[in-house]
Amino acid sequence: NAGVTQTPKFRVLKTGQSMTLLCAQDMNHEYMYWYRQDPGMGLRLIHYSVGEGTTAKGEVPDGYNVSRLKKQNFLLGLESAAPSQTSVYFCASSYPSGGLPDTQYFGPGTRLTVL
């Protein structure tokens, strides 16, 4: 199993450009998440999904949109990139058990720079 994969690994955008980050998992997990990590800080949740066709806002959702059309994929979109969105983006997935979350497995991250 590949686990959680993210595409691309690196990207440089100009202010105002748009892009989509792709996350894929092959573990048949129900839950998927998008986090951002800024220097010297922990991860902050942007959006998450508890199943195919569902999405919900996390702690810092502004400026981002997501879609979960297929169970194994979770897309993160930036419609009009801003320098404040320069960060490392991590995707994660988990399989819930008994109402409590199971371990979240993280992808390798996407380093995004917005000029």
Next chain:
Amino acid sequence: GESVGLHLPTLSVQEGDNSIINCAYSNSASDYFIWYKQESGKGPQFIIDIRSNMDKRQGQRVTVLLNKTVKHLSLQIAATQPGDSAVYFCAETFYNQGGKLIFGQGTELSVKP
């Protein structure tokens, strides 16, 4: 609001010594706590977790202690090795929260040979 924080941003230990990384959390209703290890340029990696109905859990060379009275979590690493050098994050989540994690700032562990 809820928050998870770490007491020390950096920790330097000698190879072979035991390491203790601490974490404070603010929400007494938290159900589940996790420790993650993040090596440079990589995503966080699960180390060990503990449910709120437990006060101690052991893994291979790692032990997590939960003190609900003072809302404190700690990660103990026995016989610390150079490969343990990384940033360690604690995280908490709540029942029926869709698995949303609240991460602490992180502690950088440096192991001296």
